[in-house]
Amino acid sequence: MTRALAAPLALFLAAPAALVADTSFSVPRPHGWVGTADEWARGLGIAFALLDLVLLFLAWRALSRSGESPLSKELLFGGILVLPLAVVFFAYSYGLEASKTVDACASCHVMTPWVKDLRDPKSETLAALHFKNRYIQDNHCYTCHSDYGAFGSVRAKWEGLGHVYYNSTGSYEKPIKIARPYSNLRCLNCHGESQKFLDPEKHPREDLPDMISGKTSCLDCHGPAHPPPAEQRASR
Amino acid sequence: MKIGTGGLRAAIALTALGILISLALLVKETPYTLVAFMFVAQPLLLLGVVFLAIHAARDLRSRGVL
Numbered sequence: 001m002t003r004a005l006a007a008p009l010a011l012f013l014a015a016p017a018a019l020v021a022d023t024s025f026s027v028p029r030p031h032g033w034v035g036t037a038d039e040w041a042r043g044l045g046i047a048f049a050l051l052d053l054v055l056l057f058l059a060w061r062a063l064s065r066s067g068e069s070p071l072s073k074e075l076l077f078g079g080i081l082v083l084p085l086a087v088v089f090f091a092y093s094y095g096l097e098a099s100k101t102v103d104a105c106a107s108c109h110v111m112t113p114w115v116k117d118l119r120d121p122k123s124e125t126l127a128a129l130h131f132k133n134r135y136i137q138d139n140h141c142y143t144c145h146s147d148y149g150a151f152g153s154v155r156a157k158w159e160g161l162g163h164v165y166y167n168s169t170g171s172y173e174k175p176i177k178i179a180r181p182y183s184n185l186r187c188l189n190c191h192g193e194s195q196k197f198l199d200p201e202k203h204p205r206e207d208l209p210d211m212i213s214g215k216t217s218c219l220d221c222h223g224p225a226h227p228p229p230a231e232q233r234a235s236r
Numbered sequence: 237m238k239i240g241t242g243g244l245r246a247a248i249a250l251t252a253l254g255i256l257i258s259l260a261l262l263v264k265e266t267p268y269t270l271v272a273f274m275f276v277a278q279p280l281l282l283l284g285v286v287f288l289a290i291h292a293a294r295d296l297r298s299r300g301v302l
Contacts, residue, residue: 045262046259046262046263049255049258049259050259052251052255053252053255053256053259056248056251056252056255059244059248060248063241063244063245063248067241068241068244068295072244076288079248080247080248080284080285080288081285081288084251084254084255084284084285087255088258088278090262091258091261091262091273091277094261094262094265095261095262095265095269095270095273096270098270099267101265104265104266104267107266107267107268108267161271163267164267164268164271167267168268
């Protein structure tokens, strides 16, 4: 039994470190870099999942050889009750964060023109400007298209389920468009306190209430956020 | 009275399937693997625990503990 557990244990110890060591990144990491919490959650999740599969296999074999025994009960306890909790914890921890990335949004084919424009260094749309200048560090689509606070995240995830359904069934009405008017508060969450925004020459004081209430859209002056539908079709 | 191991085998199979779906999410996150994890993998893992609990209850009853 010790020999049988040696290989999976070695894999268990090696998996997180191997996943944290991302070789695709060319800029040197800061001294003492040990990876992000997401990378560790992913690595540990994979390690626990593999270990659990090994335990389940050993439990099945123990049941076949000697029926119910103290050993098979221990393996079942670990494999069905304990390790799945760790796997679910790390899968949630990694999965919910990873679902916010641009790659996650781009995994639906219908989003290709938007993501293509976002990543185009020559594009002057608002989204592309934010992307190429790194005004937003990560999760560019999610940052601008979800409301802030816990309920904003929950609502975005809930609507994301709808997107998966529509994409799977191909029931989108094309060209796809934003579900409801874009809220200025999403822009103001970052820009609201900036000196550029508060400069009365750029945003006169008397106009601020309309901007905050959404009567005047930021996009009226600073748009378009994304290329208009005709250009999206041409860029496919 | 000795009880069979069918329930335990079902619990193992359900848990293994749930873990494999979770593994798919951890290896490659897409909206589909996330939905599969949330709505398929977790019920399977829960069902595995239920099968194990039912087997344990039957076992204890057959011994007169319950």
